[in-house]
Amino acid sequence: SSFTKDSLDNDEIARFSRQLLTPYIGMKGQLNICNSSVLVIGAGGLGAPVTMYLAGTGIGRIGLVDFDTVEVSNLHRQVMHRESRVGMAKTRSGLMSAKAINSKLRVNEHNEALSVDNARQLISQYDIVVDASDNIATRYLVNDACILEGKPLVSGSALKMEGQLSVYGYKGSPCYRCLHPKPPPANTIQNCSDGGVLGVVPGIIGVLQALEVLKIASGQDPSYNQKMLFFDGEDGSFRVSKMRPRNPECDVCGDYPTITELIDYQLFCGSKKPRPEL
Amino acid sequence: SSFTKDSLDNDEIARFSRQLLTPYIGMKGQLNICNSSVLVIGAGGLGAPVTMYLAGTGIGRIGLVDFDTVEVSNLHRQVMHRESRVGMAKTRSGLMSAKAINSKLRVNEHNEALSVDNARQLISQYDIVVDASDNIATRYLVNDACILEGKPLVSGSALKMEGQLSVYGYKGSPCYRCLHPKPPPANTIQNCSDGGVLGVVPGIIGVLQALEVLKIASGQDPSYNQKMLFFDGEDGSFRVSKMRPRNPECDVCGDYPTITELIDYQLFCGSKKPRPEL
Amino acid sequence: MSSSSDSIQVTVEFRAGLELCFNDQKKHELEVPLNDKESLTLGALIQYLASELLTKKPEFFIQNDTIRPGILVLVNDADWEILGGEDAQVEKGDNITFISTLHGG
Amino acid sequence: MSSSSDSIQVTVEFRAGLELCFNDQKKHELEVPLNDKESLTLGALIQYLASELLTKKPEFFIQNDTIRPGILVLVNDADWEILGGEDAQVEKGDNITFISTLHGG
Numbered sequence: 131s132s133f134t135k136d137s138l139d140n141d142e143i144a145r146f147s148r149q150l151l152t153p154y155i156g157m158k159g160q161l162n163i164c165n166s167s168v169l170v171i172g173a174g175g176l177g178a179p180v181t182m183y184l185a186g187t188g189i190g191r192i193g194l195v196d197f198d199t200v201e202v203s204n205l206h207r208q209v210m211h212r213e214s215r216v217g218m219a220k221t222r223s224g225l226m227s228a229k230a231i232n233s234k235l236r237v238n239e240h241n242e243a244l245s246v247d248n249a250r251q252l253i254s255q256y257d258i259v260v261d262a263s264d265n266i267a268t269r270y271l272v273n274d275a276c277i278l279e280g281k282p283l284v285s286g287s288a289l290k291m292e293g294q295l296s297v298y299g300y301k302g303s304p305c306y307r308c309l310h311p312k313p314p315p316a317n318t319i320q321n322c323s324d325g326g327v328l329g330v331v332p333g334i335i336g337v338l339q340a341l342e343v344l345k346i347a348s349g350q351d352p353s354y355n356q357k358m359l360f361f362d363g364e365d366g367s368f369r370v371s372k373m374r375p376r377n378p379e380c381d382v383c384g385d386y387p388t389i390t391e392l393i394d395y396q397l398f399c400g401s402k403k404p405r406p407e408l
Numbered sequence: 409s410s411f412t413k414d415s416l417d418n419d420e421i422a423r424f425s426r427q428l429l430t431p432y433i434g435m436k437g438q439l440n441i442c443n444s445s446v447l448v449i450g451a452g453g454l455g456a457p458v459t460m461y462l463a464g465t466g467i468g469r470i471g472l473v474d475f476d477t478v479e480v481s482n483l484h485r486q487v488m489h490r491e492s493r494v495g496m497a498k499t500r501s502g503l504m505s506a507k508a509i510n511s512k513l514r515v516n517e518h519n520e521a522l523s524v525d526n527a528r529q530l531i532s533q534y535d536i537v538v539d540a541s542d543n544i545a546t547r548y549l550v551n552d553a554c555i556l557e558g559k560p561l562v563s564g565s566a567l568k569m570e571g572q573l574s575v576y577g578y579k580g581s582p583c584y585r586c587l588h589p590k591p592p593p594a595n596t597i598q599n600c601s602d603g604g605v606l607g608v609v610p611g612i613i614g615v616l617q618a619l620e621v622l623k624i625a626s627g628q629d630p631s632y633n634q635k636m637l638f639f640d641g642e643d644g645s646f647r648v649s650k651m652r653p654r655n656p657e658c659d660v661c662g663d664y665p666t667i668t669e670l671i672d673y674q675l676f677c678g679s680k681k682p683r684p685e686l
Numbered sequence: 687m688s689s690s691s692d693s694i695q696v697t698v699e700f701r702a703g704l705e706l707c708f709n710d711q712k713k714h715e716l717e718v719p720l721n722d723k724e725s726l727t728l729g730a731l732i733q734y735l736a737s738e739l740l741t742k743k744p745e746f747f748i749q750n751d752t753i754r755p756g757i758l759v760l761v762n763d764a765d766w767e768i769l770g771g772e773d774a775q776v777e778k779g780d781n782i783t784f785i786s787t788l789h790g791g
Numbered sequence: 792m793s794s795s796s797d798s799i800q801v802t803v804e805f806r807a808g809l810e811l812c813f814n815d816q817k818k819h820e821l822e823v824p825l826n827d828k829e830s831l832t833l834g835a836l837i838q839y840l841a842s843e844l845l846t847k848k849p850e851f852f853i854q855n856d857t858i859r860p861g862i863l864v865l866v867n868d869a870d871w872e873i874l875g876g877e878d879a880q881v882e883k884g885d886n887i888t889f890i891s892t893l894h895g896g
């Protein structure tokens with residue numbers, strides 16, 4: 131961030147008064163939030179509530195990464211988009227919705243696919259990263275890039291009636307690879323296009339991701355560090371489980387990592403075949 | 409509702425495809441949702457996510473009750489409003505945001521305070537009621553009116569870092585009065601203006617209220633019937649508690665009710681003094 | 687090491703603002719003395735908490751010798767009314783949670 | 792009435808799609824036979840579930856004689872890796888939950 135805010139003006143005090151009143155945030159926490167930046171990877175079912183609620187909190191800068199355009203089938207869950215924006219880049223639609231809530235918010239549109247070529251450079255520009263993506267290859271890519279750049283990762287996912295949330299690579303917590311050293315076989319993976327998803331499920335997970343970002347940004351400990359939240363919309367049950375700590379033998383965040391630069395994640399996840407010569 | 413939809417057109421199939429794909433909803437559930445109506449009482453921190461997510465699901469008709477106008481201090485949590493609408497009636501702002509997501513949605517603006525004079529007549533026009541209000545007198549009023557009109561009530565509340573959710577007066581569940589036959593003394597009550605509230609807390613509760621409405625509307629049992637959800641944002645903990653069943657001696661929903669029409673709720677809650685003559 | 691037989695060990699939680707009455711602490715691990723009685727009822731536990739643990743604003747917790755209207759009492763995550771209210775017996779290791787009902791939105 | 796001493800009673804849950812392999816049922820109350828062994832490890836429980844309870848798509852649950860990559864195993868809401876993974880002992884009344892990791896968003 132190019133400048134640091136050390137006080138709030140009258141408009142900001144009015145705007146954030148209800149939040150400032152909670153002793154949990156206070157003036158110091160609010161200033162920390164205003165001076166923080168977050169990169170949201172995916173402007174879809176998770177990214178929509180993350181973006182809108184973070185815009186409300188007064189976070190200083192949001193980056194949105196997505197190469198998709200708004201489709202009518204997104205609208206049931208991606209409630210920051212709108213009918214009139216079908217065909218528009220999701221990053222532009224997200225920017226418009228975020229700035230409608232707070233015109234002082236700086237929003238960076240990254241209207242491109244996250245890739246091995248741009249991930250580290252993008253992530254290096256932000257304080258906190260939100261994984262709101264929709265596929266496993268991107269999840270390993272985001273994880274590795276966050277570890278290599280030293281950024282905390284607030285990861286959420288949702289499918290059908292269920293959602294999951296954890297914070298990776300922060301204050302002794304494991305990374306995604308510590309939990310999943312090996313990817314699942316490609317034939318066992320479902321996504322929202324074939325499994326469907328109830329819109330409120332990423333809604334709940336996304337608002338909780340915004341809360342975790344808010345905690346890290348304001349200088350508090352996140353709730354789901356070395357913990358994972360499991361939500362099942364079918365019975366409305368929540369489960370918070372204690373997870374393993376960082377694995378010192380992890381390939382990327384371990385004491386002697388073997389992954390020191392980004393790899394080919396499509397190949398790693400088996401979603402493309404190796405080249406025949408290899 | 410004046411007409412009943414018995415099939416979806418191509419636009420609707422595209423729009424709701426991800427939700428239809430979940431076996432939990434399916435075509436029959438979606439048609440039930442499209443034929444349902446919901447009255448949202450309060451277009452604030454809870455009402456905003458309820459309205460946006462229900463607009464996404466394809467619910468047929470939403471009524472919004474609120475007499476307030478949008479203020480800048482609302483924007484940190486009431487993410488369906490926007491800076492450019494400061495001063496506008498919250499019901500109008502809510503209508504605009506809901507119809508931006510689904511232009512076919514019918515929205516009724518009830519830009520007035522809910523009162524003893526209008527509560528039953530308003531509630532009688534809808535299938536399901538959402539309590540997204542911000543004060544205890546309204547909560548007793550909504551409860552009694554829902555019991556008298558025979559409508560299920562999805563009740564949410566939030567303050568500081570905590571939120572609560574339950575379904576009242578539906579399939580054997582208690583009503584608000586079964587849990588709270590006597591109101592708390594007026595000097596023990598806090599609201600968001602003096603206690604503050606973190607925006608994401610009503611966000612989480614509101615999205616969960618939308619899920620409960622969706623379940624009732626689609627013909628499923630709600631998750632929090634005769635149960636109460638307690639969320640504490642400070643530690644990210646969720647607790648779902650089994651509550652007492654309907655009390656056959658309840659003043660309003662019991663077998664021999666003493667409250668058979670609406671009463672003076674300000675007086676009942678001690679928020680105004682009785683008239684000196686009385 | 688030895689939990690004496692004339693006391694009973696319980697976890698007590700105060701939530702949704704009630705922690706203000708109890709030194710701003712939400713969770714308390716307690717050994718509640720039985721005082722020659724055979725057992726402890728929820729009613730007796732509430733009296734003990736009001737007289738021994740409460741530090742501030744007693745009217746937020748107790749009124750007319752019982753719990754203030756607007757507070758829900760949960761025993762191991764179940765509404766105490768299901769278990770008999772004030773007369774219910776407290777068992778060793780029980781979690782008893784007092785939660786103020788919220789009205790904001 | 793009598794739970795025989797040559798079996799062990801556990802609750803097993805399958806979530807996030809894994810219930811498809813187990814008759815679409817998320818929660819199972821089981822008596823797992825010990826077969827003359829002293830105790831049951833998580834590894835042995837997984838073999839038992841794969842051979843006796845699984846009804847469909849075994850490759851979604853088990854691969855190369857162990858749990859498929861991408862599945863988290865929780866014992867009483869704690870990650871099994873904290874407890875020793877496959878070698879951890881199953882105790883009477885334990886809740887063992889298998890949850891597939893979700894990737895959608």
Ligand SMILES: [Zn+2]
Pocket residue numbers: 304305306307308309376377380381382383384
């Ligand atoms: Zn790692």
Ligand SMILES: [Zn+2]
Pocket residue numbers: 582583584585586587654655658659660661662
């Ligand atoms: Zn009642």
